[in-house]
Amino acid sequence: MFVCGDSEHPSAAFLHLFLSLSQAMCQNLGDLHVTGPLKDMNFSVPEGGAVRFIYQFTSEPPAMSFRATGEKDGIIDIVPKTGVLYLNGSLDWETKAVHRLQVESLDEEGNTVKGPYAVTIYVEDINDNPPEFDQTKYTGVVRQNSRPGKPFMYVHATDRDDPTTLHAQLVYSILHHFPNPYSEMLFQINNVTGAISPSRTGSYYLDPQKQDTFTLVVTVKDMAGTTTNAFTSSTDVIITVKESLWKAPSTIHIQENSTQAHPVNISQVHSNEQDVIYDIFEKEKLPRLPFSIDQSGVIYVTEPLDREEEDTYNFFVVTKDNKGELVDKPLKIHVVVEDINDSPPVCQQALTVIEVQENEGSNIGTILATDRDEEDTLNSRLQFKIESQVPNVPASNLFLIQQDTGILQLTGHSLNKRIAPNYSLKVLVTDAVFQTICDVQIHVIDINDQIPIFEKSDYHNVTVAEDLPVGTVILEIQATDGDEPGTGSSYIIYQMKEGDPKNTFIIETDSETNRGFVRIHKALDFETVPVYNLVINATNPEPLVAGVQYNSSSLTLFKVFVTDVDEPPVFHETIYKQEVSEDIPVNTLVMTVEAYDPEGDTVRYSLEGDVRKWLRIDSTTGQVYTASTLDREQKATYTVNVVASELTQKSKATLILQLLDVNDNPPQLGMDYTLFFCHPLSGGERALIQATDADEQHYYSTFTFSVADDTNTRSSWEISKVNATHAYLSPKHANFEEKVYNIPVIINDNGKPPLEGKVNLEVTFMNNQTGEKSCFIEVERQHFWPTAGQAIGLLIGILLIIGMSIFLI
Structure with a gap:
């Protein structure tokens, strides 16, 4: 077994290695699972670093040493004597991601005792390679007015680190572009794909006449750009701006009712992109759109147009790719239909009737006609002429019409109803090509020379x-x-x-x-x-x-x-309202009601519906007084009727009294409490009690609880507040007998001035012989658990003890 401080090695070089390993191993003895019997094992080791301890295999007699073979690559080895598997150099994920070894134990003669076992070392990648662009410089071309977000070129970079980790996840961005004449960037880049496209600002402002070349500084970061320690590379992108081919033609003029063979070529548009699909759409959704476009961008009118039906057309030409996505911004096409004189004049009325008084002056009316041809042109210019007058009395030329306005006039003769009560005129209306007859009837009406x-x-x-x-x-x-x-x-x-x-x-x-x-x-x-x-x-x-x-x-x-008709008295108001405090004294004037009798009779007053006998009214003056003590807790809004009477009639008005609260009710318990505690006490018992108050909420929104101020009570019981209306009653010791105790409790509200209520809580201590906790009615027990800090302290202490004892040999 390996022992810290062992120095029995044959050479100085090996001694140096051994000391390094010894130090590395001894520094790691506190780690869990760093030693164990020989078996198949897998290890994950970060690339880079220097001499490192990986694991120590233990042996049992007759095994005396260990041997490692396989993909050691001069970096991975084992100390034969101690079984320490170690690194004597740096691993490189980019060179080799997995090393497969075989480890066996040997006896004194070098014979295999156990093994060989498979030991696999997986090299963990670290971020040690910066991203690299595949070109040192890029060039691209963009057309003026290109659609924002439509890519016109790409940049691409790679990273030698593990592509399954953040180390090789690349993010592109534009650091600068030169020049930058506007406050916003004219170009944008997809941070994942490296696609470069015009921004919304660029689509609007790019113009080769103002600036035809831009240099973009494009950067790429690994680690998905999420950390300041990410590696960054940059490259220059030279972009040339060219004039847009995608332009709307000027206004197209088409003469109506054309006799040419249709469809007729009227214009052409050109996209900046190749292989696009041209299409037409309109916003107004006409019943039919008489225009089409072919896939060369040629626009056609498909049928003769009628200006009187539609004098202008506005539609849009778009280009799409093979996925149906827009390529260019829509172009607005404006078509004006030119007029020809193809509409005759039309009389505004089939028969125009004009009334003319006998003594009326010159202008007697206007003949109205219209022409559907274009307004304010010679095609729609109308002229008027009287063709005939019937009857021709007292003369054949009684009427004259202004040629260009249609205003009808008398020539100077006054009309006389007795000579002719009616005249019929035929008026000829002409434009440059057509003519129409309008019928006019003139009624001669009598003048107003008679009074009623x-x-x-x-x-x-x-x-x-x-x-x-x-x-x-x-x-x-x-x-x-x-x-x-x-x-x-x-x-x-x-x-x-x-x-x-x-x-x-x-x-x-x-x-x-x-x-x-x-x-x-x-x-x-x-x-x-x-x-x-x-x-x-x-x-x-x-x-x-x-x-x-x-x-x-x-x-x-x-x-x-x-x-005269006898009418009932009339009140000045139909509803009388008044707010008063509920504690005002008896005989206090509340309000005065007033009524009058239209005939002037004396009015007398009385009350109806005063069921609580709280009010009285002066029958003569209408003054209303309190007749007894008011109580808001009985009735907060008190409504009665006031009756005004005279000799035979009476009427009523409504009197509404709104009572304002005063703090006149002491607090009390919310219910009749019967409290039981098991005897003897085991600790942590407490009982929840609630206080209420009949007054309005702003008087009892907060209650104060306390036990009576006597030595025996205060030494045995305590009250702790839970919230505004609840408190806990708890015993302060366990020295109670099996009997009934009366606990005086004082409750104060927060009125101004506050009121105090004193209640007696009956607490029974009883022996629990059934085992069913029947004596535990309405009583809680506090449970004690270690806090989060205590739990962490216990855990750290246990781990320290384990760590100190694992490797002590």
Whole structure:
């Protein structure tokens, strides 16, 4: 067996090796499982390092020494005498990842006693190789306006370390690029694949006219870039920016209704990339899109276009790869359909009717027509001309139409309804190619030269009760007008000229008969206005002609007498609310309610629903007082009705009293507790108790618990608080007899001022003879376990003892 400090070796070189091994081994004697009998074994050893102890094989007689053979490679060997397997040099994972040896034990004559056994040493890789790019410098070309994220070149690096570990996991990044005219990088790199593409900023700003060459400093890190100790390599990437081939054509103009054979080539686009698939899409989703594109980028119109159906088209051309992914940014194609004169004028109305008063001035109306051809062009310019007038009396040229506006005028003659009440015109409307006839009918209407005349100048009076419903008709009136029936000159509007400043009444007119109906518009009130002296006038919506004025014939008188109706008293408010403290003295004034009687009768007050007899009311003044002590804990919101009465009528209002809490209830226990402890006590017993309070929460949100201030109680019992409402009662010693103890407990709330409650807890000590813990009702026991620190201390102590004793020989 190997012994620390053994010096029986034949040579100085071997002595030096042995001393190194001895030191290495003795330094590792504290490790677990470093020695054991000869058997098949596997070891994992990090590469690098110097002389190292791996394992010590133990032997049993007649074995006296050990021998190792196999893939030692001049680095791995065994000390024959002691069985120490060791390294005398550095392992290299990149050179050899696994060493397979055979170890056997020998007797004094060199014969095999046990073995050979397979010993396999797996070399663990360490990060000892930096990543290397496969080129010292890269070059690439990118087109202006290339799609962001679309790779245009790749860089690649390798690492000789174990590819299954972080040591060979590489991450790419761009350290700088020169020049950098913007605050954001113009290029980006996929940190896993090394793919370089334009960034979103670069896709927008790259322009060979401004800068056609960029130098990128690209770095690669191993260890997945997760540590500052990772190895880093860098390379230069020279990028040339070229002008984009992918450009939208200028606006395409196509004349409508083309007679060419379709499809017709109208433009072409070119992608920056080879072997792309061209396609068209639109945002507006028209019923059909009359355009197509072939795989050379040629855009076609597939059918004749109609400007009146659609005057412009906007669609997009895209390029895709064979996976359906976009290659270039979509190009917007704008097509304008050019107009030809292919639409005739259209009359806006099949028949245009114009009313003209007998004395009307020059302009009497406008003939409206439209043309679907392009607006503000000669194709849609319309001109007007009167083709015929029927009848031709009193002249054939009574009307004139402005050629370019369609405004119809009288030539100077006034129309006379008695000569001709109607005229029919045919108006010719033309554009540069087409013409249309529009029919016009002119009605000559009477002028308003007659005023309305009432059938009565005085409708005398009517008597109505003040409670008559709104909308009731109280009078019908009639005036007549000599102008043409059914026109604005003869229609009559009735209005209250005097005597109704608040619009209490309204008058509606029957359009067929011009009869007027006087209705109640707002509620009547005898106490406010008992009599209305009304003056009603009658007018027309059309203005009177010059020289004619309304006079007294268009006025009539009417008087309304309002009779009184006995009404109930009226409260100033329907609901009276008041907050008062529950401890206010009896006979305290709470509030005053007020009501009045519309007829002026005396009002008396009383209460209804005062079931607790807490209130009284002064029957004359309406003042409400407390009649007895209030108690919020009985009723927090107290509602009663106030009755206002006069001789025959009465009405009610609601009185709501909100009682504010005061601290007037001492705390007490939440239930009747009966506590039992097993006798004798074994330690850790405690009983949970709860306190409650009838007052509002802000008075008892926190309770204070204590035992009575007497020597015997304080020496035997203690109370510890659990939370705001609970506490534990615990015995302070085990010297109790089998009997009943009364424990006085004091509970304080946190009111201002606080209230104190004193309760007696009955605790029974009883012998547990059943073994079923029946005496353990409502009592807890505390369990004691070592803390985390204690547990760790015990564990360390045990491990130290084991470590000191394993290898002491």
